[in-house]
Amino acid sequence: MGTYITLDIGKMELIGSKNDPGIDHGRLFHEKDRKAIQRDQDYAYVCPNCFQTTLSEVLPRLEMLGHTLSVARQEYESAVDM
Numbered sequence: 001m002g003t004y005i006t007l008d009i010g011k012m013e014l015i016g017s018k019n020d021p022g023i024d025h026g027r028l029f030h031e032k033d034r035k036a037i038q039r040d041q042d043y044a045y046v047c048p049n050c051f052q053t054t055l056s057e058v059l060p061r062l063e064m065l066g067h068t069l070s071v072a073r074q075e076y077e078s079a080v081d082m
Contacts, residue, residue, distance in 0.1 A: 028065075
């Protein structure tokens with residue numbers, strides 16, 4: 001079975017990692033974002049140590065890390081030009 005770690009927006013999974021820590025997204029969350037979350041896949045299991053917050057809370061944190069809409073657009077256009 002193993003441990004599965006994801007970064008989701010709503011019901012859309014952006015990044016997933018199984019049996020591996022994967023990318024550390026800890027900088028996007030604060031201690032106040034820690035919650036016990038019941039996973040859709042298994043209603044009997046509650047994850048006691050998940051982080052969950054709104055996109056409006058995370059957006060300024062993303063921008064402070066340099067992940068702006070402008071940068072994303074530049075990276076997309078660069079990839080398309082290849």
